[in-house]
Amino acid sequence: MQASADVNRRIARITAHLNPRTNNLKMEGSSNLRLENCRAKGGSPGFKVAILGAAGGIGQPLAMLMKMNPLVSVLHLYDVVNTPGVTADISHMDTGAVVRGFLGQQQLEDALTGMDLVIIPAGVPRKPGMTRDDLFNINAGIVRTLCEGISKCCPKAIVNLISNPVNSTVPIAAEVFKKAGTYDPRRLLGVTMLDVVRANTFVAEVLGLDPRDIDVPVVGGHAGVTILPLLSQVKPPCSFTQQETEYLTSRIQNGGTEVVEAKAGAGSATLSMAYAAVKFADACLRALRGDAGVIECAFVSSQVTELPFFASRVRLGRNGVEEIYPLGPLNEYERVGLEKAKKELAGSIEKGVSFVGK
Protein backbone atom coordinates (compact mmCIF):
# COMPACT_ATOMS: atom_id res chain seq x y z
CA MET A 1 0.00 0.00 0.00
CA GLN A 2 2.73 2.39 1.10
CA ALA A 3 4.82 1.39 -1.92
CA SER A 4 1.95 2.10 -4.29
CA ALA A 5 1.33 5.49 -2.68
CA ASP A 6 5.02 6.31 -3.13
CA VAL A 7 4.88 5.27 -6.76
CA ASN A 8 1.78 7.38 -7.31
CA ARG A 9 3.47 10.35 -5.69
CA ARG A 10 6.53 9.93 -7.90
CA ILE A 11 4.35 9.64 -10.98
CA ALA A 12 2.48 12.75 -9.87
CA ARG A 13 5.73 14.64 -9.53
CA ILE A 14 6.87 13.60 -13.00
CA THR A 15 3.46 14.32 -14.48
CA ALA A 16 3.53 17.85 -13.16
CA HIS A 17 6.31 18.49 -15.63
CA LEU A 18 4.38 17.19 -18.62
CA ASN A 19 1.95 18.84 -20.98
CA PRO A 20 -0.55 19.77 -22.06
CA ARG A 21 -2.37 20.46 -18.82
CA THR A 22 -5.57 18.83 -20.06
CA ASN A 23 -3.68 15.59 -20.70
CA ASN A 24 -4.57 13.95 -17.40
CA LEU A 25 -2.69 10.80 -16.59
CA LYS A 26 -4.72 7.67 -16.85
CA MET A 27 -2.58 4.78 -15.82
CA GLU A 28 -3.36 1.16 -15.34
CA GLY A 29 -3.72 0.41 -11.67
CA SER A 30 -3.68 4.04 -10.65
CA SER A 31 -7.13 5.39 -9.99
CA ASN A 32 -7.79 9.08 -10.36
CA LEU A 33 -4.34 10.47 -10.78
CA ARG A 34 -4.86 13.83 -12.40
CA LEU A 35 -2.51 16.63 -13.17
CA GLU A 36 -4.57 18.89 -10.92
CA ASN A 37 -3.70 16.63 -8.00
CA CYS A 38 0.00 16.80 -8.71
CA ARG A 39 2.34 19.53 -7.63
CA ALA A 40 -0.14 22.03 -8.99
CA LYS A 41 0.88 24.71 -6.52
CA GLY A 42 4.59 24.25 -7.23
CA GLY A 43 7.12 22.23 -5.31
CA SER A 44 9.43 24.87 -3.92
CA PRO A 45 8.72 28.28 -2.43
CA GLY A 46 9.03 31.02 -4.98
CA PHE A 47 7.16 32.97 -7.59
CA LYS A 48 4.91 31.87 -10.41
CA VAL A 49 6.06 33.19 -13.76
CA ALA A 50 4.44 32.93 -17.21
CA ILE A 51 6.22 33.51 -20.51
CA LEU A 52 3.89 34.36 -23.42
CA GLY A 53 5.58 33.63 -26.73
CA ALA A 54 7.72 30.99 -25.04
CA ALA A 55 8.47 28.96 -28.17
CA GLY A 56 10.08 31.86 -30.03
CA GLY A 57 13.63 32.99 -30.56
CA ILE A 58 13.62 34.96 -27.31
CA GLY A 59 11.06 32.77 -25.56
CA GLN A 60 13.10 29.57 -25.62
CA PRO A 61 16.38 30.79 -24.11
CA LEU A 62 14.34 32.99 -21.76
CA ALA A 63 12.41 29.94 -20.58
CA MET A 64 15.66 28.05 -20.05
CA LEU A 65 17.20 30.86 -18.02
CA MET A 66 14.04 31.35 -15.94
CA LYS A 67 14.03 27.61 -15.18
CA MET A 68 17.50 28.19 -13.69
CA ASN A 69 16.28 31.06 -11.51
CA PRO A 70 15.97 29.95 -7.87
CA LEU A 71 13.25 32.56 -7.21
CA VAL A 72 10.88 30.78 -9.61
CA SER A 73 8.75 27.89 -8.32
CA VAL A 74 6.33 27.53 -11.25
CA LEU A 75 7.07 28.40 -14.86
CA HIS A 76 4.22 28.50 -17.39
CA LEU A 77 5.19 28.45 -21.07
CA TYR A 78 2.51 29.72 -23.45
CA ASP A 79 2.61 30.06 -27.22
CA VAL A 80 0.39 29.44 -30.21
CA VAL A 81 2.87 26.84 -31.53
CA ASN A 82 5.45 24.32 -30.28
CA THR A 83 5.07 24.64 -26.51
CA PRO A 84 4.77 20.87 -25.87
CA GLY A 85 8.26 20.30 -27.24
CA VAL A 86 9.86 23.29 -25.56
CA THR A 87 8.19 22.38 -22.26
CA ALA A 88 9.20 18.72 -22.38
CA ASP A 89 12.77 19.76 -23.14
CA ILE A 90 13.09 22.42 -20.43
CA SER A 91 11.24 20.35 -17.83
CA HIS A 92 14.15 17.88 -17.79
CA MET A 93 16.50 20.45 -16.28
CA ASP A 94 17.19 19.48 -12.66
CA THR A 95 16.31 22.84 -11.14
CA GLY A 96 13.52 23.66 -8.71
CA ALA A 97 10.85 25.28 -10.89
CA VAL A 98 7.96 23.14 -12.12
CA VAL A 99 7.36 23.76 -15.83
CA ARG A 100 4.03 23.53 -17.61
CA GLY A 101 3.19 24.19 -21.24
CA PHE A 102 0.06 25.79 -22.71
CA LEU A 103 -0.78 25.75 -26.39
CA GLY A 104 -3.16 28.04 -28.22
CA GLN A 105 -5.65 30.67 -27.23
CA GLN A 106 -7.99 28.21 -25.50
CA GLN A 107 -5.26 27.55 -22.91
CA LEU A 108 -4.29 31.19 -22.33
CA GLU A 109 -6.41 31.57 -19.21
CA ASP A 110 -4.94 28.44 -17.60
CA ALA A 111 -1.47 29.73 -18.44
CA LEU A 112 -2.13 33.05 -16.69
CA THR A 113 -4.16 32.10 -13.63
CA GLY A 114 -2.31 32.81 -10.40
CA MET A 115 0.84 34.27 -11.97
CA ASP A 116 3.01 36.79 -10.07
CA LEU A 117 5.02 37.87 -13.11
CA VAL A 118 4.13 37.69 -16.81
CA ILE A 119 6.88 38.17 -19.40
CA ILE A 120 5.72 38.87 -22.98
CA PRO A 121 8.08 38.27 -25.90
CA ALA A 122 5.22 37.22 -28.25
CA GLY A 123 5.06 38.66 -31.75
CA VAL A 124 7.05 39.01 -34.93
CA PRO A 125 10.64 40.34 -34.94
CA ARG A 126 12.29 42.67 -37.46
CA LYS A 127 13.89 41.70 -40.76
CA PRO A 128 16.63 43.79 -42.43
CA GLY A 129 15.31 47.17 -43.57
CA MET A 130 12.42 47.20 -41.10
CA THR A 131 11.98 49.59 -38.19
CA ARG A 132 10.38 48.43 -34.94
CA ASP A 133 7.37 50.51 -35.91
CA ASP A 134 6.86 48.31 -38.99
CA LEU A 135 5.90 45.52 -36.56
CA PHE A 136 3.03 47.52 -35.12
CA ASN A 137 0.20 46.10 -37.24
CA ILE A 138 0.82 42.50 -36.20
CA ASN A 139 2.14 42.87 -32.67
CA ALA A 140 -0.42 45.42 -31.47
CA GLY A 141 -3.24 42.88 -31.83
CA ILE A 142 -1.21 40.12 -30.18
CA VAL A 143 -0.37 42.30 -27.18
CA ARG A 144 -3.99 43.42 -26.85
CA THR A 145 -5.26 39.82 -26.70
CA LEU A 146 -2.63 38.73 -24.21
CA CYS A 147 -3.26 41.74 -21.96
CA GLU A 148 -7.01 41.06 -21.99
CA GLY A 149 -6.12 37.62 -20.62
CA ILE A 150 -3.94 39.16 -17.92
CA SER A 151 -6.75 41.53 -16.84
CA LYS A 152 -9.03 38.58 -16.45
CA CYS A 153 -6.77 35.96 -14.87
CA CYS A 154 -3.93 37.69 -13.01
CA PRO A 155 -4.69 41.43 -12.79
CA LYS A 156 -2.17 41.89 -9.95
CA ALA A 157 0.74 40.35 -11.86
CA ILE A 158 3.79 42.40 -12.74
CA VAL A 159 4.00 42.59 -16.54
CA ASN A 160 7.34 42.74 -18.39
CA LEU A 161 6.55 43.70 -21.98
CA ILE A 162 9.21 42.88 -24.57
CA SER A 163 7.17 42.76 -27.82
CA ASN A 164 8.03 45.59 -30.19
CA PRO A 165 7.45 48.42 -30.78
CA VAL A 166 7.73 48.75 -26.97
CA ASN A 167 7.10 52.51 -27.30
CA SER A 168 3.59 51.65 -28.53
CA THR A 169 2.88 48.22 -26.99
CA VAL A 170 3.19 49.55 -23.43
CA PRO A 171 0.54 52.26 -24.07
CA ILE A 172 -1.61 49.55 -25.72
CA ALA A 173 -1.32 47.35 -22.61
CA ALA A 174 -2.17 50.32 -20.38
CA GLU A 175 -5.31 51.10 -22.40
CA VAL A 176 -6.43 47.46 -22.31
CA PHE A 177 -5.98 47.36 -18.54
CA LYS A 178 -7.81 50.69 -18.14
CA LYS A 179 -10.74 49.38 -20.17
CA ALA A 180 -10.90 46.32 -17.95
CA GLY A 181 -10.62 48.45 -14.79
CA THR A 182 -7.44 46.68 -13.66
CA TYR A 183 -4.77 49.23 -14.59
CA ASP A 184 -2.04 49.74 -12.02
CA PRO A 185 0.73 51.74 -13.71
CA ARG A 186 3.27 50.46 -11.19
CA ARG A 187 2.86 46.93 -12.52
CA LEU A 188 3.37 47.55 -16.23
CA LEU A 189 6.97 47.76 -17.38
CA GLY A 190 8.36 47.95 -20.92
CA VAL A 191 11.65 46.08 -21.05
CA THR A 192 14.50 48.35 -22.21
CA MET A 193 17.16 46.35 -20.39
CA LEU A 194 18.83 45.23 -23.62
CA ASP A 195 19.72 48.87 -24.34
CA VAL A 196 21.37 49.08 -20.92
CA VAL A 197 23.15 45.75 -21.41
CA ARG A 198 24.47 46.93 -24.80
CA ALA A 199 25.46 50.32 -23.41
CA ASN A 200 27.41 48.70 -20.56
CA THR A 201 29.19 46.40 -23.05
CA PHE A 202 30.08 49.06 -25.62
CA VAL A 203 31.21 51.60 -23.00
CA ALA A 204 33.36 48.93 -21.34
CA GLU A 205 34.99 48.18 -24.70
CA VAL A 206 35.90 51.85 -25.21
CA LEU A 207 37.20 52.25 -21.65
CA GLY A 208 38.97 48.89 -21.55
CA LEU A 209 37.03 47.84 -18.43
CA ASP A 210 34.96 44.84 -17.38
CA PRO A 211 31.32 45.43 -18.51
CA ARG A 212 30.11 44.07 -15.17
CA ASP A 213 31.66 47.11 -13.49
CA ILE A 214 29.85 49.61 -15.74
CA ASP A 215 26.43 51.11 -15.23
CA VAL A 216 25.01 53.30 -18.01
CA PRO A 217 21.54 54.81 -17.54
CA VAL A 218 19.58 54.61 -20.80
CA VAL A 219 16.39 56.70 -20.89
CA GLY A 220 13.63 57.67 -23.34
CA GLY A 221 12.24 54.65 -25.17
CA HIS A 222 13.22 51.57 -27.13
CA ALA A 223 13.65 52.48 -30.81
CA GLY A 224 16.26 54.46 -32.75
CA VAL A 225 16.71 58.02 -31.47
CA THR A 226 14.35 57.40 -28.55
CA ILE A 227 17.12 55.26 -27.01
CA LEU A 228 19.10 57.89 -25.12
CA PRO A 229 22.19 56.72 -23.22
CA LEU A 230 23.27 59.23 -20.57
CA LEU A 231 27.01 58.92 -21.02
CA SER A 232 27.60 61.87 -18.69
CA GLN A 233 26.17 59.75 -15.84
CA VAL A 234 28.11 56.53 -16.32
CA LYS A 235 29.27 54.79 -13.19
CA PRO A 236 32.13 54.67 -12.35
CA PRO A 237 32.49 58.34 -13.35
CA CYS A 238 34.44 58.75 -16.59
CA SER A 239 34.61 61.13 -19.50
CA PHE A 240 34.42 60.67 -23.25
CA THR A 241 35.65 62.72 -26.18
CA GLN A 242 32.97 64.11 -28.51
CA GLN A 243 33.96 61.46 -31.05
CA GLU A 244 33.58 58.67 -28.48
CA THR A 245 30.22 60.07 -27.36
CA GLU A 246 28.88 60.13 -30.91
CA TYR A 247 30.21 56.65 -31.69
CA LEU A 248 28.78 55.16 -28.50
CA THR A 249 25.39 56.86 -28.78
CA SER A 250 24.97 55.74 -32.36
CA ARG A 251 26.11 52.15 -31.63
CA ILE A 252 23.76 51.84 -28.64
CA GLN A 253 20.85 53.26 -30.62
CA ASN A 254 21.53 50.93 -33.54
CA GLY A 255 22.57 47.83 -31.60
CA GLY A 256 19.35 46.05 -32.56
CA THR A 257 19.86 46.83 -36.24
CA GLU A 258 23.45 45.54 -36.02
CA VAL A 259 22.05 42.14 -34.98
CA VAL A 260 19.15 42.20 -37.47
CA GLU A 261 21.60 42.81 -40.33
CA ALA A 262 24.09 40.20 -39.13
CA LYS A 263 21.27 37.63 -38.90
CA ALA A 264 20.32 38.58 -42.48
CA GLY A 265 16.63 37.78 -42.33
CA ALA A 266 16.73 35.15 -39.58
CA GLY A 267 15.33 37.48 -36.91
CA SER A 268 16.53 40.02 -34.38
CA ALA A 269 18.36 39.81 -31.05
CA THR A 270 17.22 36.72 -29.17
CA LEU A 271 20.07 35.44 -26.99
CA SER A 272 21.24 38.79 -25.63
CA MET A 273 17.56 39.75 -25.28
CA ALA A 274 16.79 36.61 -23.29
CA TYR A 275 19.79 37.43 -21.06
CA ALA A 276 18.56 41.01 -20.60
CA ALA A 277 14.97 39.88 -19.98
CA VAL A 278 16.08 37.48 -17.27
CA LYS A 279 18.26 40.15 -15.67
CA PHE A 280 15.21 42.41 -15.57
CA ALA A 281 12.76 39.70 -14.45
CA ASP A 282 15.15 38.67 -11.68
CA ALA A 283 15.23 42.30 -10.47
CA CYS A 284 11.40 42.33 -10.44
CA LEU A 285 11.29 39.08 -8.46
CA ARG A 286 13.90 40.25 -5.94
CA ALA A 287 11.82 43.39 -5.46
CA LEU A 288 8.63 41.32 -5.06
CA ARG A 289 10.45 39.32 -2.39
CA GLY A 290 11.10 42.57 -0.55
CA ASP A 291 14.75 43.26 -1.37
CA ALA A 292 15.66 46.93 -0.95
CA GLY A 293 17.51 49.12 -3.43
CA VAL A 294 16.51 47.33 -6.65
CA ILE A 295 16.99 49.99 -9.33
CA GLU A 296 16.74 49.41 -13.11
CA CYS A 297 15.80 51.34 -16.24
CA ALA A 298 12.35 50.61 -17.71
CA PHE A 299 9.73 52.21 -19.97
CA VAL A 300 6.87 53.06 -17.62
CA SER A 301 4.02 55.44 -16.95
CA SER A 302 5.93 58.52 -15.89
CA GLN A 303 5.92 62.19 -15.01
CA VAL A 304 9.62 62.68 -15.60
CA THR A 305 8.79 64.52 -18.83
CA GLU A 306 5.53 65.85 -20.27
CA LEU A 307 5.00 62.48 -22.02
CA PRO A 308 2.74 59.89 -20.37
CA PHE A 309 5.36 57.14 -20.73
CA PHE A 310 9.12 57.38 -20.54
CA ALA A 311 12.06 55.11 -19.78
CA SER A 312 14.25 56.09 -16.88
CA ARG A 313 15.75 54.64 -13.72
CA VAL A 314 13.06 53.27 -11.41
CA ARG A 315 13.13 51.67 -7.97
CA LEU A 316 11.28 48.38 -7.87
CA GLY A 317 9.42 47.03 -4.86
CA ARG A 318 6.65 44.66 -3.82
CA ASN A 319 4.13 46.57 -5.97
CA GLY A 320 6.30 47.02 -9.03
CA VAL A 321 7.56 50.55 -9.72
CA GLU A 322 7.75 52.37 -6.38
CA GLU A 323 9.82 55.40 -7.33
CA ILE A 324 10.79 57.02 -10.61
CA TYR A 325 14.01 58.98 -10.59
CA PRO A 326 14.43 62.26 -12.44
CA LEU A 327 16.84 62.34 -15.38
CA GLY A 328 19.53 64.24 -13.48
CA PRO A 329 21.81 66.84 -15.04
CA LEU A 330 22.16 66.43 -18.82
CA ASN A 331 24.90 67.90 -21.01
CA GLU A 332 24.14 69.81 -24.19
CA TYR A 333 24.49 66.71 -26.42
CA GLU A 334 22.02 64.81 -24.24
CA ARG A 335 19.57 67.73 -24.10
CA VAL A 336 19.44 67.82 -27.90
CA GLY A 337 19.02 64.03 -27.94
CA LEU A 338 16.21 64.26 -25.40
CA GLU A 339 14.22 66.67 -27.58
CA LYS A 340 14.58 64.36 -30.60
CA ALA A 341 13.60 61.34 -28.50
CA LYS A 342 10.51 63.05 -27.07
CA LYS A 343 9.29 64.09 -30.51
CA GLU A 344 9.40 60.55 -31.87
CA LEU A 345 8.11 59.00 -28.64
CA ALA A 346 5.03 61.21 -28.57
CA GLY A 347 3.89 59.81 -31.93
CA SER A 348 4.55 56.19 -30.96
CA ILE A 349 2.68 56.54 -27.67
CA GLU A 350 -0.28 58.17 -29.39
CA LYS A 351 -0.36 55.39 -31.99
CA GLY A 352 -0.63 52.79 -29.22
CA VAL A 353 -3.33 54.67 -27.31
CA SER A 354 -5.48 55.23 -30.38
CA PHE A 355 -5.14 51.57 -31.48
CA VAL A 356 -7.14 50.46 -28.45
CA GLY A 357 -9.56 53.38 -28.76
CA LYS A 358 -10.55 52.23 -32.27
Ligand SMILES: NC(=O)c1ccc[n+]([C@@H]2O[C@H](COP(=O)([O-])OP(=O)(O)OC[C@H]3O[C@@H](n4cnc5c(N)ncnc54)[C@H](O)[C@@H]3O)[C@@H](O)[C@H]2O)c1
Ligand atom coordinates in the same frame (compact mmCIF):
# COMPACT_ATOMS: atom_id res chain seq x y z
N1 LIG B 1 12.34 44.85 -25.98
C1 LIG B 1 13.44 44.51 -26.60
O1 LIG B 1 14.52 44.97 -26.29
C2 LIG B 1 13.38 43.51 -27.73
C3 LIG B 1 14.57 42.97 -28.25
C4 LIG B 1 14.50 42.03 -29.26
C5 LIG B 1 13.25 41.64 -29.77
N2 LIG B 1 12.13 42.20 -29.27
C6 LIG B 1 10.79 41.81 -29.77
O2 LIG B 1 10.37 40.60 -29.18
C7 LIG B 1 9.41 39.97 -30.02
C8 LIG B 1 9.75 38.50 -30.19
O3 LIG B 1 10.96 38.33 -30.87
P1 LIG B 1 11.49 36.86 -31.24
O4 LIG B 1 12.80 37.05 -31.91
O5 LIG B 1 11.40 35.96 -30.09
O6 LIG B 1 10.39 36.44 -32.34
P2 LIG B 1 9.98 34.95 -32.80
O7 LIG B 1 9.17 35.09 -34.03
O8 LIG B 1 11.18 34.08 -32.84
O9 LIG B 1 9.06 34.46 -31.60
C9 LIG B 1 7.84 35.04 -31.31
C10 LIG B 1 6.94 33.98 -30.71
O10 LIG B 1 5.69 34.60 -30.43
C11 LIG B 1 4.70 33.65 -30.74
N3 LIG B 1 3.40 34.24 -30.92
C12 LIG B 1 2.87 34.84 -32.03
N4 LIG B 1 1.60 35.21 -31.80
C13 LIG B 1 1.32 34.86 -30.53
C14 LIG B 1 0.18 34.99 -29.71
N5 LIG B 1 -0.94 35.55 -30.17
N6 LIG B 1 0.25 34.52 -28.45
C15 LIG B 1 1.38 33.95 -27.99
N7 LIG B 1 2.50 33.81 -28.71
C16 LIG B 1 2.47 34.25 -29.97
C17 LIG B 1 5.20 32.95 -32.00
O11 LIG B 1 4.54 31.70 -32.19
C18 LIG B 1 6.68 32.81 -31.69
O12 LIG B 1 6.96 31.57 -31.05
C19 LIG B 1 9.42 40.77 -31.32
O13 LIG B 1 8.34 41.68 -31.31
C20 LIG B 1 10.72 41.53 -31.25
O14 LIG B 1 10.71 42.70 -32.02
C21 LIG B 1 12.16 43.11 -28.25
